[in-house]
Amino acid sequence: MKNQIAIGCSSFYNRFWKNIFYPRNLPSKSWFDFYCQHFNTYEFNGSFYKFPTVRVFNNWYNKTPESFLFSIKVPKEITHIKKLKDCEMLLNDFYEVCKEGMKEKLGAILFQFPPSYNFSKQRLDNIIGLLNYDFQNVVEFRHITWWNDEVWKTFKDNNITFCSVSYPNLPVTIFNDFPLLYIRFHGVPKLFHSSYSTEQLHDLNEAIHSKNGFVYFNNTASEAGILNALELKRMHTK
Template structure:
């Protein structure tokens, strides 16, 4: 994946996209196949709500074409309930399931923390201690206390990527010096709904040019996500 930015969405099963992206007469059972004809990556978010199984991920592996990648979001018990405390076995299990189920189609593993999760030295150390550096680890924060050089330096030293987020009331920094560019467009000002204008997308595209990583559109509560993803891909 050298010097390649892969572009996709954080969901595909979307009735708002019918007639805009999916042909009117295309059955929903064929929607993922159609999505894969236009994009080469998908951010798998279902694993946040339900702990994945090898069988489920193998099914996705078999559905996707060659050279397709999945980034997988860690289960909420890890990031939102236990917040990495006494999580060694749970995280190891999650990694193993992702690796076994998705094989070479596994892209990044995303750990997204809640807005209540603030920076502390202890929290930073917990994150670093718990991550397996054999994987492409990406951390997404929702509290701006994490946007500090101490965190960035520690991540760089441990091969961890800091997620660039487009999210209401968070810094809009586009990080390009981590192992991966990993950018999530959530929608501003209306979370999950708002669209991005062409000028902003062009500016961001220029910033990440010649880098490696993933860009996902999570403003999928309307047709905005797919239209932005198609435009960004152009």
Template structure:
């Protein structure tokens, strides 16, 4: 995806979007079909809560157009429970399930660590050692201690992307000097609910101009996420 920006959402199954995005007369079973007619990418978050299977991903693969791309979030079992400790086999299994099920429609693998996971050099080494660097790996941290040059330099050296986040408690930096740009917009000041202004979206557009990027709106607990995603998509066209 050389110099291509793909934008979408981290959810699609939202009754609040009916009449705003999904047509009033469209059955819920057709909501994702309508979504992928408007967007070319989706951030699959269900895998965070339950370890996925090849069959699940094959179903998603079969129902989407040939140019559709999924980014997939790693299970919390790996990032929150075990925190990359003694789980190399489980990480490898997750990679294999994603690769086998989604094939060429697999975009990025997102590993999101909890706020309690603070920076240390040992943890940084452990993360890099556990990753399969043949994948497009994106790491999202929720503690500000990871915003430092040691992390950024190590990630660049190993072709790992540091996730840019919009989050009430974290810096708003959009990182443009990693293998690709990966932005998650969670909503602020109210996480998952708050909308972004046209000016904020225009700033994102300008920051990623002529770059390769994924931009996902996770402020999907309200109608904000889909409206913001549509507005940014139109700005980029």
């Protein structure tokens, strides 16, 4: 990807989107195919809940268009349970499955840490020491202590992207000076539900002009996510 923003959602199997995005008579088994006709990327969150296999990723690879890109979320066993402790082999296995399963359709690798995971120098060093820099690594924090100059400088020095988030009670900052621009819209004030206004999306579109990366809408507990993604895509492709 060079000077290209890929816009998509963090889920697709959504009954709220029927008659709004998915045609009334379209069977649910065809929803992802329809999604791929309108978007060129998908943030795969299923790997967060269940460690993926090459076979599963090959299936996703085979049913998407040639230019499609997946961003893959790291399993919660690594980020939430072990919190990067004693999981070097597990993380290496995950990287390998992503590489072999998604091939050239692999976009970013997303590490999302829990709100309880606050900043410490040891934790920062642990992240730097464990990540595989052959991949496009993106790290999302949900504790405000990570919003600091030491983290940002260390990430830039090691080619890691600090994830921009729209999340209740976290700073609304679009970080566009990291290797990738990677933004996740989770819904504010109501997490996973709230929609973003046309004005907010217009300001976002101005901020991401001529950048390289991904924008995903995770406010998918309602129809908001798909409507926001479609509106931003229309703005960005004008």
